[in-house]
Amino acid sequence: MPRIKFHSGETIPLEMHKVRIVQKLTLLPIEDRLKAMDDAGNNTFLLQNCDVFMDMLTDSGVNAMSDQQLAAMMIADDSYAGSATYTRLEAKLRELFGMHYILPTHQGRACENILAQTFVKPGTIVPMNYHFTTTKAHIVLNGGVIEELVKKEGLEVTSDLPFKGDIDIEALEALARKEGADKIAFVRMEAGTNLIGGQPISLANLADVRRVCDKYGLILVFDASLLADNLYFMKEREDSCKDLSIREITRRVADLCDIIYFSARKLGCVRGGGICIRDEGLYKRMRGLVPLYEGFLTYGGMSVREIEALTVGLEETMDEDMINQGPQFIAYMVSELLKRGVPVITPAGGLGCHIDAMRFLDHIPQAEYRAGALASACYIASGVRGMERGTLSEQRNPDGTEVFSNMELLRLAMPRRVFTRSQVDYAIDRIDWLYQNRKMIDGLVFVEEPEILRFFYGRLKPVSDWQEKLVAKFRADFGDSL
Numbered sequence: 336m337p338r339i340k341f342h343s344g345e346t347i348p349l350e351m352h353k354v355r356i357v358q359k360l361t362l363l364p365i366e367d368r369l370k371a372m373d374d375a376g377n378n379t380f381l382l383q384n385c386d387v388f389m390d391m392l393t394d395s396g397v398n399a400m401s402d403q404q405l406a407a408m409m410i411a412d413d414s415y416a417g418s419a420t421y422t423r424l425e426a427k428l429r430e431l432f433g434m435h436y437i438l439p440t441h442q443g444r445a446c447e448n449i450l451a452q453t454f455v456k457p458g459t460i461v462p463m464n465y466h467f468t469t470t471k472a473h474i475v476l477n478g479g480v481i482e483e484l485v486k487k488e489g490l491e492v493t494s495d496l497p498f499k500g501d502i503d504i505e506a507l508e509a510l511a512r513k514e515g516a517d518k519i520a521f522v523r524m525e526a527g528t529n530l531i532g533g534q535p536i537s538l539a540n541l542a543d544v545r546r547v548c549d550k551y552g553l554i555l556v557f558d559a560s561l562l563a564d565n566l567y568f569m570k571e572r573e574d575s576c577k578d579l580s581i582r583e584i585t586r587r588v589a590d591l592c593d594i595i596y597f598s599a600r601k602l603g604c605v606r607g608g609g610i611c612i613r614d615e616g617l618y619k620r621m622r623g624l625v626p627l628y629e630g631f632l633t634y635g636g637m638s639v640r641e642i643e644a645l646t647v648g649l650e651e652t653m654d655e656d657m658i659n660q661g662p663q664f665i666a667y668m669v670s671e672l673l674k675r676g677v678p679v680i681t682p683a684g685g686l687g688c689h690i691d692a693m694r695f696l697d698h699i700p701q702a703e704y705r706a707g708a709l710a711s712a713c714y715i716a717s718g719v720r721g722m723e724r725g726t727l728s729e730q731r732n733p734d735g736t737e738v739f740s741n742m743e744l745l746r747l748a749m750p751r752r753v754f755t756r757s758q759v760d761y762a763i764d765r766i767d768w769l770y771q772n773r774k775m776i777d778g779l780v781f782v783e784e785p786e787i788l789r790f791f792y793g794r795l796k797p798v799s800d801w802q803e804k805l806v807a808k809f810r811a812d813f814g815d816s817l
């Protein structure tokens with residue numbers, strides 16, 4: 336996606352692909368959207384996809400695939416053991432990451448299960464830049480604790496720091512000195528740090544982490560699920576990467592790590608996952624868990640068709656025009672929302688556009704779920720489905736009190752190569768309208784609150800008739816427009 340300037344001087348993100356297969360979308364009238372949101376208990380996870388116009392819930396497993404990926408699926412070699420399809424994937428991963436040993440899995444969290452079961456023992460610590468929900472769950476399940484050491488700017492909504500995902504290296508070194516290799520199961524670095532707004536890490540920071548790991552004899556594990564976005568940001572924002580190809584940057588990243596794992600639902604635009612390991616001993620410690628939880632070593636729970644498409648998808652990740660698309664669309668959305676005064680996470684990261692519900696809805700008590708209320712209002716106003724990333728996604732304390740999240744975010748994920756610019760403009764327009772009318776939005780309360788992972792299937796209701804009033808205002812402002 337080259338930087339194209341219009342005659343007017345405006346710079347736009349220009350799609351470097353054409354659409355050859357389409358899926359019909361429907362945009363329900365706002366009254367029907369209100370009913371759908373009510374039926375879903377004000378939880379966007381419980382909406383039916385047929386009622387959604389733009390599905391910005393996640394970028395996981397919903398990225399567009401290329402013609403080359405679809406073509407590759409037709410030549411897949413169906414075989415339980417020794418499939419040629421798997422050999423091709425193994426060769427591609429070895430080529431890109433320079434690690435010899437590969438374990439296939441059905442998705443990213445399966446890698447986390449294997450890593451945690453192998454390395455995490457009760458009382459051990461896993462320092463990391465920041466956790467992802469499933470990562471933390473597996474570590475805790477095995478008796479470990481996580482220690483989040485992201486730089487302080489990483490937790491600030493607005494910042495100029497280009498690599499907000501970087502770890503505080505002094506804090507990591509202090510922890511390593513204090514606890515040592517016996518207590519530290521491994522050090523984990525996450526590319527494109529998901530929960531703080533898809534914020535990248537720098538190559539320089541990763542090199543510093545390597546230095547600490549070498550000094551204290553620690554294993555460095557790299558979560559590459561969001562590597563594609565992170566590679567783009569390294570090339571864009573880091574001087575030492577400016578003259579390197581994406582393939583060269585990939586190799587420099589990999590050369591610093593002992594183990595790389597990924598969700599292929601993001602990296603490679605298919606559905607699957609894998610672990611790449613440099614050392615034979617570490618590989619052998621993990622290998623036995625793959626047939627137990629995933630499937631035989633040459634498919635790991637993935638279909639051969641997906642594996643074939645993954646091999647192509649990984650190669651396509653080396654194409655700057657391909658990996659630029661998501662971050663540039665997100666940057667466009669972020670800058671347009673900023674122009675309209677809407678509070679968003681800056682700098683723009685990967686994964687999606689993150690709206691700061693803490694400020695957007697500062698008149699609502701945090702206990703009435705600002706980000707959840709915004710997700711509900713956003714769907715009603717636009718048919719755009721986002722994901723709550725705030726207090727609703729936390730778990731209550733054992734005494735029943737709420738754990739208030741540091742950030743209250745509405746994540747609007749940007750699946751790669753899926754939406755057109757006019758669709759993104761539509762989302763911007765409706766969010767702008769919501770912002771103008773933000774004082775009409777009020778809170779939510781639980782009517783059904785599951786004890787574990789309540790955000791997935793809990794049901795809520797509005798604290799007043801604010802949603803009906805919002806619909807009436809929409810009708811007054813937009814007439815009979817959808």
Ligand code: F0G
Pocket residue numbers: 392393394395442443444445467469470525529558560561598599600607608
């Ligand atoms: N690591 C990161 C950084 C992730 O973002 C995810 C998934 C996983 C691991 C787990 O991978 O879903 O294939 O099992 N993130 C998805 C999301 C769920 O919506 O952000 P998985």
